[in-house]
Amino acid sequence: MTTATATAAPAGLQTGAPRRGLAGRIVDRVGSGVIQVLMVLLGLFWLVPTIGLFVVSLRTVDVNNAEGWWTVFTKPAELTIKNYSDLLASGFTSSFWNTVAITVPTTVLVIGIAAMAAYAFAWMEFKGRDTLFLVVVGLLIVPIQIALIPIAKMYGDMGIFGSIPGVVLFHTAFGLPFAIFLLRNFFVGIPASLLEAARMDGAPEWKIFVSVVFPLGKPAIASLGIFQFLWVWNDMLIALVFANTESQPMTKALQSQMRQFGSNVDILSSGAFLSLIVPLILFFAFQRYFVQGMMAGSVK
Amino acid sequence: MTERLDGPAPAVPREEETSRGGAAGPADTPRTTRRLGPSPAVAIAFLLPAAVLLGVWVVYPIVYSLFRSLFDASGKGFVGLGNYTTIFTDAGMLTTIRNNLIWVVVAPIVVTTLGLIFAVLTERIRWATAFKLIVFMPMAVSLMAAGVIFRLVYDEAPDRGVANAILTTVHDTFSSSQGYPEARPREGAQSAVAAQNGGVVTKQAVQAGQPVLVPIVGVKPAAMPKNARPAKAPTGGGGLAGTVWFDFTPGGGGAPNQVDAGEKGLPGMTVEAVKDGQVAGTATTAEDGSFRFEGLPAGSYVVRLPQSNFKAAYNGLTWLGPTLITPAIIGAFVWVWAGFAMVLIAAGLAAIPRDALEAARIDGATEWQVFRRITVPLLSPVLLVVFVTMIINTLKVFDLVFIIAPSSVQPEANVVALEMWRVAFGGGNNQGLGSALAIFLLILVLPFMIMNIRRFRRENA
Structure with missing residues (x-):
């Protein structure tokens, strides 16, 4: 967020105004007032749905089915944390921990494996390197759907269908192309002199990787880590196919309640809100890395 | 967030790579690193x-x-290409493909445009x-x-779903809100009113000081407004006045054509005073069903409740019904992705030389000309990146459709990525068609x- 427009903001208005005389300035003033109001409305438009979810999660099913959440402003006494205590008592906590057990190992694996490959692509010479990297670029947008059926069959044959390691490996594989791409592009920017000095000293490659490349790559690794974490935390499709009721993360647990939306709105709203707390905290705490990662992944 | 941001990733070269010259990557300096390389x-x-x-989980599949x-x-x-033939002939599949087409045409344009507007504003x-x-928050x-x-x-009910709540509020601000479908006047010799042209009129002309009683029956419980209060029999006072009420005493009792205790007024009714076929004055009933024409010239009038009172109230749109479901889900998609477009475009905007x-x-161009002739052309690489990313994301859209479309409407909302899951895992169990x-x-x-x-390749050549 910070990178974007801070410098640009005042330029347009300041330079435009003085030359235009009074009428122009009045137009600018009114225009800027209109823009302010418009932006407030748009901001509300983006904020209100989430607020709605939060309020709904704090009211009972009966109250929610009887009246809109906005009546909370006149009837704050109807708020209750009952939905949350019911949810926690219902075994939802186990799916929370499943989400953690899937997300954390995946993120660590993707970072580790992708960083190694990215270092090789960036700073090692081997035959077919450029072609191989083009394959990685090509794999960037392969739809996950392509692997659902083959891997389900493979997991069935191996007996790991429905297990957490199976879900983690699937996520890791599909996280790699982006991770390798992002890190390789960052690693090629490391000054050659640093690596050459280390190699001249006779340091083994794994040592250069651990003590030079990895520490220097921290900003990119942080961005990647946040993205990877959020993708896996928020995934539903892979969980839907490869997790069972024992290993299911929150998204799958909630999805199974969708059929009776009206009567399950207590579980769904509180569960959905719990599931987005962690991503939101991460997002607000690390928004700088989040945005940097997004930029590096798409434009620069 | 299953749709990734990585789509058109290499579209624009990284600045470090192109500008760093001296400390360039191995592409430029293979000879110097080879001797030392592993x-x-x-x-x-x-x-x-x-x-x-990648080989086992992505390429082999x-x-x-x-x-x-x-x-x-x-x-x-x-079956040879039989599964592919099914994709292009089966009616349900064709709906699916049509939906994907709508998605691809509409969503990227809306997201990119909105992102540009937000970034500029x-x-x-x-x-x-x-x-x-x-x-940007929905991205997380x-x-x-x-x-x-x-x-x-x-949610379809305007008192629960915020979309319809806003729509009905806006609608009711501009037109009469209250609808009493299927309500009708109590007719008969005793009654002072009769039905006419779908509305209600007084049988005789009335004048000021002569209270007008308009008994209505057949008001559906659902149509009874929550703010309705017990009806009050009109008492004299200035001007032409009267009461429109639900002539029905809950629990029995009460006399027809009389305002009894426990009978409720019908608020929000439009009442017209008509003279010689011309509407001379309009009033709206209060919460107790009473109305009064202010500033009406003395004389006798026919009091009329026009037909519009007896139409169903406006209740907003059936967002989750078969017709609107795809636009509704695209709305949610836009909510999620507009922030992505905005942030990328804002970064591009900041990079434009001031x-x-x-x-x-200084040459006298207006703000619009500057925007149209300079800003947008300079932004076009970024806009293209956002646009293409959105196309890829719309092609793969799955979660939103799966969650927002109620199961009964899913055939109408279906998209290829969802259909693939439904066919292979969601009950269909046809892995041949699923693979196709x-x-x-792909x-x-x-x-x-x-x-x-x-x-x-071009940028790294």
């Missing part, structure tokens, strides 16, 4: 884990799916960072949670894959 064996060791995972798509559901009978406000955080939220959020927003804009302004759909999806994104590779 042996190929070491490189293979570094690449091996990634190669194994493409080959397997291609092969599997040529067989039937059981996997034993070879945030330059004009002081609280730009706050605004960006708010609009799972599409599952976003789906739940929009199921609530699109001098170019200044020069144009997966390959179809073919849809193939042009963008090739585009990525070509750009990357």
Whole structure:
């Protein structure tokens, strides 16, 4: 967020105004007032749905089915944390921990494996390197759907269908192309002199990787880590196919309640809100890395 | 967030790479690093884990799916391209493809345009960072949670779903709100009113000081407004006045054509005073059903309740019904992705040299001309990146459709990625057709894959 427009903001208005005389300035003033109001409305438009979810999660099913959440402003006494205590008592906590057990190992694996490959692509010479990297670029947008059926069959044959390691490996594989791409592009920017000095000293490659490349790559690794974490935390499709009721993360647990939306709105709203707390905290705490990662992944 | 941001990734070269000259990557300096570089064996060791995972989980499945798509559901009978024929002939599948087309045409344009508007407008406000955080926030939220959020927003009842609540409020601000479908006057010799042209009129002309009683029956309980209060029999006073009420005493009792205790007024009724076929005055009933024409010239009038009172009240749109479901889900998609577009475009905007804009302004260009002739052309690479990313994301859209469309409407809302899951895992159990759909999806994104590779080669040549 910070990178974007801070410098640009005042330029347009300041330079435009003085030359235009009074009428122009009045137009600018009114225009800027209109823009302010418009932006407030748009901001509300983006904020209100989430607020709605939060309020709904704090009211009972009966109250929610009887009246809109906005009546909370006149009837704050109807708020209750009952939905949350019911949810926690219902075994939802186990799916929370499943989400953690899937997300954390995946993120660590993707970072580790992708960083190694990215270092090789960036700073090692081997035959077919450029072609191989083009394959990685090509794999960037392969739809996950392509692997659902083959891997389900493979997991069935191996007996790991429905297990957490199976879900983690699937996520890791599909996280790699982006991770390798992002890190390789960052690693090629490391000054050659640093690596050459280390190699001249006779340091083994794994040592250069651990003590030079990895520490220097921290900003990119942080961005990647946040993205990877959020993708896996928020995934539903892979969980839907490869997790069972024992290993299911929150998204799958909630999805199974969708059929009776009206009567399950207590579980769904509180569960959905719990599931987005962690991503939101991460997002607000690390928004700088989040945005940097997004930029590096798409434009620069 | 299952749709990734990585689509058109290599579209624009990284600045470091192109500008860093001296400390360039190995592409420029293979000879200097070769002597010191490790042996190929070491490189293979570094690449091996990634190669194994990508080979087994990504590349092999493409080959397997291609092969599997040529067989039937059981996997034993070879059907050739039969599964692909099904995709393009089956009526349900064609709906699915049509929906994907709508998605691809509408969603990227809306997201990119909105992103551009937001990016430009945030330059004009002081609280730009706050605004960006708010609009960008949905990116961190799972599409599952976003789906739940929009199921609530699109709830059909205007007193529960915020979308219809806003629509009905806006609608009611501009036109009479209260509707009493199927309500009718109590007719008969005793009654002073009669039905006419779908409305209600007094049988005789009335004048000021002569209270008008308009008894109505057949008001559906659902149509009875919550704010209705017990009806009051009109008492004299200035001007032409009267009461419109529900002539029905709950629990029995009460006399017809008389305002009895426990009978409720009908608020929000439009009442017209008519003279010689012309509407001379209009009034609206209060919560107790009473009305009074202010400033009406003395004389006798026919009091009329026009037909509009007896139409169903406006209740907003059936967002989650078969007709609107795809636009409704696209709305949720826009909510999720507008922040992405805004942030990328804002970064592009910040990189535009201010001098170019200044020069144009000094030459007398209007803000719109500057925007249209300079800003947008300079932004076009970024706009293209956002646009292409959105196309790829719309092709793969799954979670939002799956969660927001109620199961009864899912056939109408269906998209290829969802159909693939439904056919293979969601009860269909036809892995032949499922594989064909997966390959179809891959073919849809193939042009963008090739585009990525070509750009990357060009920029790293």
